[in-house]
């Protein structure tokens with residue numbers, strides 16, 4: 001278990017950050033600081049961190065786009081951790097005379113793409129494409145949307161941890177919905193709720209006893225709970 005002060009520092013640093021920066025901050029808690037890790041490898045670390053911090057079962061709500069019915073889903077993060085990591089970080093697609101070889105995107109690629117939203121797709125492709133050929137010759141042109149779609153599908157298939165989905169047929173209308181398990185936003189929301197609750201506890205104990213924040217954070221969770229009961233918190 002990471003020290004509360006370390007988790008709080010991560011939470012504070014990520015408050016104003018976008019999703020990719022938050023993913024990197026969380027990844028650092030899992031002991032890996034490189035932005036050059038493929039997104040699937042990164043998310044595997046984050047699913048592992050999620051298990052260490054908040055347990056194996058992840059729940060959420062999915063609203064059916066067809067009828068609006070909300071349904072709760074339940075996901076075991078061990079499902080992701082069981083899937084072996086991809087043997088290689090490169091995928092290749094051939095279609096309509098095009099042949100494209102691409103490495104799996106990393107957080108650094110996503111950051112570069114996010115910095116230029118209108119050109120995000122082109123930026124990602126330019127960074128990750130290793131070879132683009134048309135009719136057997138190397139070209140600099142961007143492949144058509146169909147080929148890009150095939151590349152995205154090939155990347156998702158090569159590393160399922162980067163794109164975790166759960167089939168969720170609607171109980172009301174039978175629509176075949178899919179829930180996307182975005183580990184970054186799930187883990188961030190949980191860290192956020194945990195941090196805000198902890199700050200309230202620090203506030204209660206600091207007010208009651210005159211202790212400093214580091215003194216309160218140094219207490220074990222059990223002792224903290226007992227003192228909180230004594231001062232009538234919660």
Ligand SMILES: [Zn+2]
Nearest residue numbers: 064067170173
């Ligand atoms: Zn429905």
